[in-house]
Amino acid sequence: xxxxxxxxxxxxxxxxxxxxxxxxxxxxxxxxxxxxxxxxxxxxxxxxxxxxxxxxxxxxxxxxxxxxxxxxxxxxxxxxxxxxxxxxxxxxxxxxxxxxxxxxxxxxxxxxxxxxxxxxxxxxxxxxxxxxxxxxxxxxxxxxxxxxxxxxxxxxxxxxxxxxxxxxxxxxxxxxxxxxxxxxxx
Amino acid sequence: xxxxxxxxxxxxxxxxxxxxxxxxxxxxxxxxxxxxxxxxxxxxxxxxxxxxxxxxxxxxxxxxxxxxxxxxxxxxxxxxxxxxxxxxxxxxxxxxxxxxxxxxxxxxxxxxxxxxxxxxxxxxxxxxxxxxxxxxxxxxxxxxxxxx
Numbered sequence: 604x605x606x607x608x609x610x611x612x613x614x615x616x617x618x619x620x621x622x623x624x625x626x627x628x629x630x631x632x633x634x635x636x637x638x639x640x641x642x643x644x645x646x647x648x649x650x651x652x653x654x655x656x657x658x659x660x661x662x663x664x665x666x667x668x669x670x671x672x673x674x675x676x677x678x679x680x681x682x683x684x685x686x687x688x689x690x691x692x693x694x695x696x697x698x699x700x701x702x703x704x705x706x707x708x709x710x711x712x713x714x715x716x717x718x719x720x721x722x723x724x725x726x727x728x729x730x731x732x733x734x735x736x737x738x739x740x741x742x743x744x745x746x747x748x749x750x751x752x753x754x755x756x757x758x759x760x761x762x763x764x765x766x767x768x769x770x771x772x773x774x775x776x777x778x779x780x781x782x783x784x785x786x787x788x789x
Numbered sequence: 790x791x792x793x794x795x796x797x798x799x800x801x802x803x804x805x806x807x808x809x810x811x812x813x814x815x816x817x818x819x820x821x822x823x824x825x826x827x828x829x830x831x832x833x834x835x836x837x838x839x840x841x842x843x844x845x846x847x848x849x850x851x852x853x854x855x856x857x858x859x860x861x862x863x864x865x866x867x868x869x870x871x872x873x874x875x876x877x878x879x880x881x882x883x884x885x886x887x888x889x890x891x892x893x894x895x896x897x898x899x900x901x902x903x904x905x906x907x908x909x910x911x912x913x914x915x916x917x918x919x920x921x922x923x924x925x926x927x928x929x930x931x932x933x934x935x936x937x
Contacts, residue, residue: 642842642843643843644845644924646924647925647926647927648927677926677927681927718921718925719818719918720918720922725922725926728919728926728928729926729928732928732932735929735932736929768934768935768936769934769935769936769937770934770936775932775934777889778889778892778893778934781889781893782892782893782895785893785894787866787893787894787895
């Protein structure tokens, strides 16, 4: 036998979007079919999840080209900072222009316009973020971390840590330790 | 990708300090929508409303009547839907003990109320930019601490 069916496309699309977002436990408002408003801005990781969940149904998140390039710059910086060998071998500008096939001045301009910050600043932020991780999770000494992150000296690392966070590495370590003791996780 | 409008709340019982904060934030490049509260209880009542727009940063004065900044901080960190919101303490206290205690209790940022308007603008600007970087980049929020 054959059966004739009729589709309500708007209803189907809306249901899929709702199902996917509900599954990710996000608080949102479906304005109309092409527009979702989130009560709280999704994090980069959540955006990635949404984008993957939507891709299965051929739904694409529209984003500006500039934003995509900025994200690729951030990803490449993350790779470089996390790879001890690569970061010894390449400087940031050479690595980024090779990886992304743009001149460094172009990347630098796009990044600054979109983030109101510089690539250099982001690299420092990333390195200090990794230093924090190594201090907390791996219990490495500052000497080991300075070597791992290519700082010329412990003093240089400490100074950059203090400048970036306003805290000395030891005060930072003490605070995180006390937080863990009290079970506080912001 | 560029800055969207950033939602910010400030709880401070000092009217002059609220006004200065408002003026400073109006003059910085980041576009913000600021909501002000006179004390901690009004702030918490607002944050716990089911349909409240959640702020990206909560600025808290420490010394306030009814409910002080530290009490608010502890409540925020104990509340599921507020737990990962950035909290910035905005206080005149520069006692190392106070500062460390707020960080241990889950504050992300500690700003010593600056004495000049220019310094205040700079401090708010730094706090907003860094929080934004944490929000948009794969940085570890658990260890986001900043003292200005």
